[in-house]
Amino acid sequence: MEQTRNLDPRIRECIRKRGFAELSEIQALALPQVQAGKHLVLIAPTGTGKTESAMIPVFDALLRERSAGFSALYITPLRSLNRDMLQRLSWWCRELGITVGVRHGDTTTTERRKQALSPPDLLITTPETLQALFMGKVLRKHLRNVRYVIVDEIHELASGKRGAQLAVALERLAEYCGEFQRIGLSATVGNPDEMGRFLCGERDFSVVQVDVTKHLELSVEFAGDSFEKQARWVGEAIDRHESTLVFVNTRVTAEALGHQLFSRGDVEVHHGSLSRDVRIDAEERFKSGKLRALICTSSMELGIDIGHIEHVIQFGSPREVSRLIQRVGRAGHSLYETSRGTILATGFDDLLESLVIARRAKAGEAESVHPPVNPADVLANQIAGLAVEYGRISRGRIRNILSRCPAFPSNGNLIDRVCAQMAEHRLIRLDGDEVITTLRARRYLAANLSMIHDERKVQVFDMVSRRTVATLDESFVVGSIYTGAVFITKGQLWRVLDMEEGRIIVEPARRVKGELPSWEGEQIPVPYAVAREVGRLRRTRSFQSYGAGEVSGQFASGFLTEMDRNRSRVPDDTLIVLEGGKEGVVCNCCAGHRANEALGRAVSVLLSARYGTTVGIEIDAYRILFQLPSHVGTAEVREALSGLDPAHVEGILQIAMKRTALFKWKLVQVAKKFGAIDPDADYERLSSYKLIELFENTVVQDETYRELFSVYMDVAAAGRILAHIRDGSITVETGRISLLGADGLFSSRDQIPPPLADHAVLSTLRRRIEGQEIVLACMNCRKWKSRTVAGRVQDHPVCPRCGARLIAVLKPWEEEQYAAAARKEKSEEEKTAEARLLRNANIVLSGGKKAVLALAAKGVGPEIASRILATLAEGDAFFAEILKAERNYIRTRKYW
Amino acid sequence: MSLGFFSGGPALLVSNTRRVLVVADLHLGIESDMARHGLHFRSRCRERLERLESCIRDASPDLLIILGDLKHGVPLTSRQEFREIPEFIERLRSLVAVQIVPGNHDTGIEMFFEPAEILPKEGAVVDGTGYVHGHMYPDPSLAGLLIIAGHHHPLASLKDEVGCAMRSPVYLFSPVDGECLGFPPGNRSPTRIMFMPAFNELSGYDLVRTVREPFSPISRCARWEAAEVFLPDGTFIGPVSSLEDYGADQEP
Numbered sequence A: 001m002e003q004t005r006n007l008d009p010r011i012r013e014c015i016r017k018r019g020f021a022e023l024s025e026i027q028a029l030a031l032p033q034v035q036a037g038k039h040l041v042l043i044a045p046t047g048t049g050k051t052e053s054a055m056i057p058v059f060d061a062l063l064r065e066r067s068a069g070f071s072a073l074y075i076t077p078l079r080s081l082n083r084d085m086l087q088r089l090s091w092w093c094r095e096l097g098i099t100v101g102v103r104h105g106d107t108t109t110t111e112r113r114k115q116a117l118s119p120p121d122l123l124i125t126t127p128e129t130l131q132a133l134f135m136g137k138v139l140r141k142h143l144r145n146v147r148y149v150i151v152d153e154i155h156e157l158a159s160g161k162r163g164a165q166l167a168v169a170l171e172r173l174a175e176y177c178g179e180f181q182r183i184g185l186s187a188t189v190g191n192p193d194e195m196g197r198f199l200c201g202e203r204d205f206s207v208v209q210v211d212v213t214k215h216l217e218l219s220v221e222f223a224g225d226s227f228e229k230q231a232r233w234v235g236e237a238i239d240r241h242e243s244t245l246v247f248v249n250t251r252v253t254a255e256a257l258g259h260q261l262f263s264r265g266d267v268e269v270h271h272g273s274l275s276r277d278v279r280i281d282a283e284e285r286f287k288s289g290k291l292r293a294l295i296c297t298s299s300m301e302l303g304i305d306i307g308h309i310e311h312v313i314q315f316g317s318p319r320e321v322s323r324l325i326q327r328v329g330r331a332g333h334s335l336y337e338t339s340r341g342t343i344l345a346t347g348f349d350d351l352l353e354s355l356v357i358a359r360r361a362k363a364g365e366a367e368s369v370h371p372p373v374n375p376a377d378v379l380a381n382q383i384a385g386l387a388v389e390y391g392r393i394s395r396g397r398i399r400n401i402l403s404r405c406p407a408f409p410s411n412g413n414l415i416d417r418v419c420a421q422m423a424e425h426r427l428i429r430l431d432g433d434e435v436i437t438t439l440r441a442r443r444y445l446a447a448n449l450s451m452i453h454d455e456r457k458v459q460v461f462d463m464v465s466r467r468t469v470a471t472l473d474e475s476f477v478v479g480s481i482y483t484g485a486v487f488i489t490k491g492q493l494w495r496v497l498d499m500e501e502g503r504i505i506v507e508p509a510r511r512v513k514g515e516l517p518s519w520e521g522e523q524i525p526v527p528y529a530v531a532r533e534v535g536r537l538r539r540t541r542s543f544q545s546y547g548a549g550e551v552s553g554q555f556a557s558g559f560l561t562e563m564d565r566n567r568s569r570v571p572d573d574t575l576i577v578l579e580g581g582k583e584g585v586v587c588n589c590c591a592g593h594r595a596n597e598a599l600g601r602a603v604s605v606l607l608s609a610r611y612g613t614t615v616g617i618e619i620d621a622y623r624i625l626f627q628l629p630s631h632v633g634t635a636e637v638r639e640a641l642s643g644l645d646p647a648h649v650e651g652i653l654q655i656a657m658k659r660t661a662l663f664k665w666k667l668v669q670v671a672k673k674f675g676a677i678d679p680d681a682d683y684e685r686l687s688s689y690k691l692i693e694l695f696e697n698t699v700v701q702d703e704t705y706r707e708l709f710s711v712y713m714d715v716a717a718a719g720r721i722l723a724h725i726r727d728g729s730i731t732v733e734t735g736r737i738s739l740l741g742a743d744g745l746f747s748s749r750d751q752i753p754p755p756l757a758d759h760a761v762l763s764t765l766r767r768r769i770e771g772q773e774i775v776l777a778c779m780n781c782r783k784w785k786s787r788t789v790a791g792r793v794q795d796h797p798v799c800p801r802c803g804a805r806l807i808a809v810l811k812p813w814e815e816e817q818y819a820a821a822a823r824k825e826k827s828e829e830e831k832t833a834e835a836r837l838l839r840n841a842n843i844v845l846s847g848g849k850k851a852v853l854a855l856a857a858k859g860v861g862p863e864i865a866s867r868i869l870a871t872l873a874e875g876d877a878f879f880a881e882i883l884k885a886e887r888n889y890i891r892t893r894k895y896w
Numbered sequence B: 001m002s003l004g005f006f007s008g009g010p011a012l013l014v015s016n017t018r019r020v021l022v023v024a025d026l027h028l029g030i031e032s033d034m035a036r037h038g039l040h041f042r043s044r045c046r047e048r049l050e051r052l053e054s055c056i057r058d059a060s061p062d063l064l065i066i067l068g069d070l071k072h073g074v075p076l077t078s079r080q081e082f083r084e085i086p087e088f089i090e091r092l093r094s095l096v097a098v099q100i101v102p103g104n105h106d107t108g109i110e111m112f113f114e115p116a117e118i119l120p121k122e123g124a125v126v127d128g129t130g131y132v133h134g135h136m137y138p139d140p141s142l143a144g145l146l147i148i149a150g151h152h153h154p155l156a157s158l159k160d161e162v163g164c165a166m167r168s169p170v171y172l173f174s175p176v177d178g179e180c181l182g183f184p185p186g187n188r189s190p191t192r193i194m195f196m197p198a199f200n201e202l203s204g205y206d207l208v209r210t211v212r213e214p215f216s217p218i219s220r221c222a223r224w225e226a227a228e229v230f231l232p233d234g235t236f237i238g239p240v241s242s243l244e245d246y247g248a249d250q251e252p
Helices: A009-016 A025-035 A049-064 A078-098 A109-117 A129-135 A135-145 A154-158 A163-179 A193-198 A227-239 A251-264 A278-287 A321-328 A349-362 A374-389 A395-403 A411-422 A439-447 A475-480 A528-540 A552-567 A592-611 A634-644 A646-657 A659-672 A688-694 A699-712 A715-727 A758-770 A812-822 A829-847 A849-855 A862-870 A875-892 B030-034 B043-061 B081-095 B205-212 B216-223
Strands: A038-044 A074-076 A100-103 A121-127 A150-152 A181-186 A203-211 A216-222 A246-248 A267-270 A293-296 A313-315 A340-343 A392-394 A429-431 A434-436 A455-462 A467-473 A486-489 A492-500 A503-507 A575-580 A584-586 A613-621 A623-627 A731-736 A748-753 A775-778 A785-789 A809-811 B002-006 B009-015 B020-024 B063-067 B099-100 B125-126 B129-132 B147-151 B155-159 B165-169 B172-175 B191-194 B228-229 B236-241
Touching: A009 A049, A009 A078, A025 A038, A025 A049, A025 A203, A038 A049, A038 A193, A049 A074, A049 A078, A049 A150, A049 A181, A074 A129, A078 A100, A078 A121, A078 A552, A078 B125, A100 A109, A109 A135, A121 A129, A129 A135, A129 A163, A135 A163, A150 A163, A154 A163, A154 A181, A154 A193, A163 A193, A163 A374, A163 A395, A181 A193, A193 A203, A216 A321, A216 A349, A216 A552, A227 A246, A227 A313, A227 A340, A246 A748, A251 A267, A251 A293, A267 A278, A278 A293, A313 A321, A321 A340, A321 A349, A349 A528, A374 A392, A374 A439, A374 A659, A374 A699, A392 A395, A392 A699, A392 B205, A395 A411, A395 A434, A411 A429, A411 A699, A467 A503, A492 A748, A528 A592, A575 A634, A584 A592, A584 A634, A592 A613, A592 A623, A592 A634, A592 A646, A592 A699, A592 A715, A592 B165, A623 A809, A634 A715, A634 A731, A646 A699, A646 A715, A758 A875, A758 B155, A758 B236, A775 A812, A785 A812, A809 A812, A809 A829, A809 A849, A812 A829, A829 A862, A849 A862, A849 A875, A862 A875, A862 B205, A875 B002, A875 B236, B002 B043, B009 B043, B020 B043, B030 B081, B043 B081, B081 B099, B155 B205
Parallel strands: A038 A181, A038 A203, A074 A121, A074 A150, A100 A121, A150 A181, A216 A340, A246 A293, A246 A313, A267 A293, A313 A340, A455 A503, A575 A731, B020 B063, B063 B099, B129 B147, B147 B191
Antiparallel strands: A392 A434, A429 A434, A455 A467, A486 A492, A492 A503, A575 A584, A584 A623, A613 A623, A613 A748, A775 A785, A775 A809, B002 B009, B009 B020, B125 B129, B155 B165, B172 B191, B172 B228, B228 B236
């Protein structure tokens, strides 16, 4: 064992006892680097001895020199990983006489007290508990001598706000104990250097990487598009191997597949909604060989040790390359063994996507991780943390600490804005340049250690059946639920009757027109690059070169041949096809979920502004469905799409997003992190539309937009598609709805509200006017009148008696005027009335139905009606004219 | 008599022989109560004063009537209220004569007003129009008049085909059953009530809920089938029935 020669003999003994003949590749690479005291990022799949490669040299150093308090911190994103690490490292620590402890949310008070009195050398913890360590005086003292910090699953943390929070925490730690050695462990990512910068900031670091792709054996299969066939295929595949992990993308699929395979008796389901005991039991039984297969969601992606896995099945496209590498990486691994994985594709899009992702995985083209830049709510959280930690701290010092974190580049002005906002919520006090803690700040911090949004669940109680029918996420409740609202959950319609502490009282609703908010949870988005390559594959049809098998290859080319036979153009990476159908217009655009989301929303805003209608959209990675009224078709969508300037997309989206449930949900989350809203706040005190007003033009609103535009949609990628349309490298064609356009599961539903709030007013007005009772009266023969409602009148009403089109429109209470007009002898007053009726009828003669509607409005007589008709306004604009006339009438009305 | 709608308030100008500007439900001090319920915002008292001042400038009234619930804390007066209310009223007094019809939140309001500025809480007739806060039976002297009332904070949800809602404070104009209110029988003209939207921008109560479950004498006696809804700028929305859930079934 050449590489271990300069290690402490006790460590070499341990390595021998563990039965390692030699170090694994990653261990051999990492050891000298860690020993040399370098900051390091280790990139290797789970199960390759990554943890040991970091810890063996750390143990070695601890044997030589230990100090009071914690010497090393091992940080993982999950409590379950903490427990797993404790098990793995306990053996080493026992053998070496190093003390080890774990501390996280589940740790008992006794254990915590023990740690405070005699801190272990090595503390395994989560980023959130690290935050808590800064709060206590005693624990803070124990942080004085930290010399090593190991961050596990760093790719998982770096991509979100938890990572930004951790990065600041590491700099806060450095304020206590000076510089320490930083070691990050990561799964395969497209940008390893970014992981290093995330961990170390401006400090020098090295990256040690094991090439997983050469040990990856991937295939893509297709077993028909019925779920029963697919489940049968999974069953047979399980039989072919000793142990199998079956990854699915949603909990619902996990349950459904489990249901099909339970009768075998050797399969269990494992996902986040199950209780911890059930999950641990399944893990144990799998480890001991009692189970042959586990059906799991991303819960099994991270490195929890469940023993040897021979084969990994990915049910349906993995959506992302890194996800596939991570999941399949769970198989194999006694060092150099190959990881074998099979993707079972479930449909056409799914198959092409799987082929593309498998190719990219083998080529090592994992997605890059993009840490958030300047997340203002993390900043607020950390400023509160610093205020509590120091009692009183200058903004200069805060600025200094943050300037070492790459997550907060050029944060000068942002810090001041965030401080001002927090002071407004009385979370901190400001005294010149100083930030001062408050009583509330400590309480806030205790409730907000985590940047993971802690969602409250709200029960839905059905008045009629008197039982709880569902639970909704708080976000949905805040955004879309108010008394009288109708929504969908569990496939049924409900109307909100009342909201009480923590629950919503509903009754079943029966019939509702149009789109409704529904709660179905989130999905994994397909990245832009994958969707573009799927487009290219549609164009080249070179399925064989992508390693498609006979069945899957035939299915894919058969599908496209059918398209050709129907004379449907196949949309690809250079062609967008707009297809008109019953539901609206499908825009086939291979750009991935996030770009399509941005594109779809922006175009729909233009359409609803231009045509004064509400536009519903549904999107997936390859299409956008615009739900449109019949007079808006493919030509109009094409015009909107081609005319959209990439530079305007973000501005348009800012306006559009503000009215969505998603925006409100995010705003509440961010506001909570700013201390404006307590975790147990009583939302009934304030309706959500007012909440939005309260945060208008604040840093809270800016952060909400920042997150929406970087996490939920990809404005930059949408801009690239639009630029391609402009320079002609993507052409836009129109056609009838095709096999491919109608295909695909639309699962992301949202309603795009109209561009003006006025639209709701106009819609209400229009419904009232169309429902207004009126009397049609013939002014030619003067012998026919009929009661009806304005909306039911035909375009040009005709008298059935004499065939004349000279029809006056009267309000029910004006009927007697008509009787008077038919009389031979008339008073002066009656003559005036008759003249007015004639004018009235003349307007209907020339204006038709529009005249009828105008005359049905409150206080609108022939003069005003003809003025309204003279504007030639149509649609919403026409009703806006009526509205103006009514407002005028009300202003001058004398009797109330 | 005519009504002027000032949507910047919302405030209502009642013009007859005098010009009377009416606002209802200011709920000054609401922020400290919200903070007790987990919602922390700075006081918006100054913005409310500015809004009211601008209404007064635009309407140039002879009298300002505050239709109750000037303050929020009940039964106690919060520190925030002690801090903000005296200055608020002083500022109004410097612009126009002020009177208040006390509401259910106005306990202890006597310490902020001169006795002559406080109208009876059962309501008063000023220049031919009745004024009540709206939480109790109105005085019989208001029978047969247009009565302006606060207390109900009416809020309407307007929906379009897609179900998107715009929510807005609104005026509700409704005839009321005088007998039900205990008014003496007589051949006077029918009594009508104009329910004011809350001036406080954070308050609002869905009017459909008030119609379904009336919670005050006047809302129980209102003849809702004939009630009409107006936006703060005077836009006529329609009868209350037009606001029932669009497209949804209604039980007969």
